[in-house]
Amino acid sequence: MAFVAQFLGRRLAYTYEVADQVAGERLVMRTAQGPFPMETTYTWATVSESATRMTLRNRGEPSGFSKLAAPLMAGAMRRANRKDLEQLKALLESR
Numbered sequence: 001m002a003f004v005a006q007f008l009g010r011r012l013a014y015t016y017e018v019a020d021q022v023a024g025e026r027l028v029m030r031t032a033q034g035p036f037p038m039e040t041t042y043t044w045a046t047v048s049e050s051a052t053r054m055t056l057r058n059r060g061e062p063s064g065f066s067k068l069a070a071p072l073m074a075g076a077m078r079r080a081n082r083k084d085l086e087q088l089k090a091l092l093e094s095r
Contacts, residue, residue, distance in 0.1 A: 037061050
């Protein structure tokens with residue numbers, strides 16, 4: 001899957017491959033190509049009859065300048081993920 005993101009004012013292009021999938025429970029994707037190796041895991045768990053909790057986890061091994069900036073990038077990534085998930089939640093709840 002091709003994926004393009006805006007992060008810290010930069011355009012990042014990745015190609016992901018699906019590493020693991022359990023329908024309705026988990027999806028694990030890894031970068032096959034991109035600025036640095038990264039793994040993204042989505043998990044879903046039923047909370048109630050009308051609610052599902054989705055968990056998103058990103059893991060990566062930055063190198064070069066990215067490695068030096070890793071502590072700052074981690075916070076920025078959390079904020080970007082939170083913003084994306086808030087937009088997704090608003091979209092899903094508006095239907």
